[in-house]
Amino acid sequence: MSRAESHLLLAVSLCVFLALSPCALASGNGNGKPLVTAITKDAATSLYTVPIKDGHPLVLDLSGALVWTACDASHPTLECHHHFCMHAHSYHPPDCPHNGYGRADVEDPFRCKCTAHPYNPFSGESATADLTRTRLSANATDGKNPLYPVSFTAVTSCAPDSLLAKLPAGAVGVAGLARTRLALQAQVARSQKVANKFALCLPSGGDGMAIFGGGPLFLIPPGRPDVTANLDGETPLHRNKDLPGYFISATKIAVNQEQVHLYSQEPLVVELSSRIPYTMLRPDVYRAVIDAFDMATAGRKRVTPPVAPFELCYDSRELGSTRLGYAVPQIDLVLERGKNWTVFGGNSMAQVSDNTACLALVKMKGEKGNPPAVVIGGFQMENNLVVFDDEKARLGFSGLLWGRQTTCSNFNFTLAA
Ligand SMILES: *[C@@H]1O[C@H](CO)[C@@H](O)[C@H](O)[C@H]1NC(C)=O
Ligand SMILES: *[C@@H]1O[C@H](CO)[C@@H](O)[C@H](O)[C@H]1NC(C)=O
Ligand SMILES: *[C@@H]1O[C@H](CO)[C@@H](O)[C@H](O)[C@H]1NC(C)=O
Numbered sequence: 001m002s003r004a005e006s007h008l009l010l011a012v013s014l015c016v017f018l019a020l021s022p023c024a025l026a027s028g029n030g031n032g033k034p035l036v037t038a039i040t041k042d043a044a045t046s047l048y049t050v051p052i053k054d055g056h057p058l059v060l061d062l063s064g065a066l067v068w069t070a071c072d073a074s075h076p077t078l079e080c081h082h083h084f085c086m087h088a089h090s091y092h093p094p095d096c097p098h099n100g101y102g103r104a105d106v107e108d109p110f111r112c113k114c115t116a117h118p119y120n121p122f123s124g125e126s127a128t129a130d131l132t133r134t135r136l137s138a139n140a141t142d143g144k145n146p147l148y149p150v151s152f153t154a155v156t157s158c159a160p161d162s163l164l165a166k167l168p169a170g171a172v173g174v175a176g177l178a179r180t181r182l183a184l185q186a187q188v189a190r191s192q193k194v195a196n197k198f199a200l201c202l203p204s205g206g207d208g209m210a211i212f213g214g215g216p217l218f219l220i221p222p223g224r225p226d227v228t229a230n231l232d233g234e235t236p237l238h239r240n241k242d243l244p245g246y247f248i249s250a251t252k253i254a255v256n257q258e259q260v261h262l263y264s265q266e267p268l269v270v271e272l273s274s275r276i277p278y279t280m281l282r283p284d285v286y287r288a289v290i291d292a293f294d295m296a297t298a299g300r301k302r303v304t305p306p307v308a309p310f311e312l313c314y315d316s317r318e319l320g321s322t323r324l325g326y327a328v329p330q331i332d333l334v335l336e337r338g339k340n341w342t343v344f345g346g347n348s349m350a351q352v353s354d355n356t357a358c359l360a361l362v363k364m365k366g367e368k369g370n371p372p373a374v375v376i377g378g379f380q381m382e383n384n385l386v387v388f389d390d391e392k393a394r395l396g397f398s399g400l401l402w403g404r405q406t407t408c409s410n411f412n413f414t415l416a417a
Pocket of ligand 2: 254256257258259332334338339340
């Protein structure tokens, strides 16, 4: 972050600190306006959270089918015949037996109380717990500022406290964002009467932001065009029969604008995941990309041995920099319909210590069945606006915002006057 950017950030955080909320919490609906929330990156886990449960954070999970949180001992429970109970059972966590839709009520054995299977992707554990309703809150937005707080009721799963293990400190659950009826954005769409889509702008530091229900989005400094109307590219979203997350298709990968030779000529299945810090590549794809990058950086000063889990590390004092990050070869994922998701230095090189930066790609391990060729992780999405549009089955992306002299931490979180 440049000095000017950090000053701006400081100014914005001061404004937020000094602003007194003039509005009572508006209830029910935001009058068809999208909702905005801040995104924080947890340093210990590299997970991203949003403070939407009474101000407490939920972890964002692009592959999560449900929203789940710890519940009070007394909470309402949906009945088994409710259509949301059926939706809660449309995806099952791995290794979780399908044992019906619920449990008999202790007081009334003729009543069936709906249970769901919240899943903690970071510990790999799942549980069986009641399907309930919870108040969540965020601010309505015009795309420039938060306007006023809105709270709405969402159908969520309870979870035993033990399921919170391995989440960032303070997190009270997980906000699933997958392509399901009970994912957070689908519930915002229904309660606020907005489009079933959302845009994520993951921060590398400071507060990033998510907008649920569509654009526009204006980042500071003022006077810039709407980012959502000026995306670098768009590509179709595909469904995977077993997983509810986001899948796109790539035809090839290029390093330094030269095509990487891959064993398989099949289109590459690419998933986007907020569960992993760095992009993972299937072993055959990993080898080919690492070798190509190694060749393309042959003259650069290496740091050996490299810093695990990475394989190519460089003396960052000698890499040179551009406004898109370190001056290293770009990596292009050539997507279906011809657009490129281009990874520049800002999203490819992780600074692991003062003088060392490494190519932030890792090899997939223990993959079962038919894994995606590429799983794009958090670091590679940072400071890019990524638009997930379930209704139109389209994924849009801005490319690295540094190229537009802005970052994901440049949303003006001061409540509009
Ligand atoms: C709304 O925005 C204000 C200003 O950024 C923030 O302090 C407040 O916590 C937000 N409210 C909700 C419910 O997210
Ligand atoms: C996408 O990347 C490939 C490989 O670097 C390049 O040949 C092609 O011109 C790029 N396409 C666009 C639309 O930029
Ligand atoms: C942020 O928004 C507030 C309220 O609209 C405005 O007064 C302030 O000038 C904005 N800050 C920047 C840096 O644009």
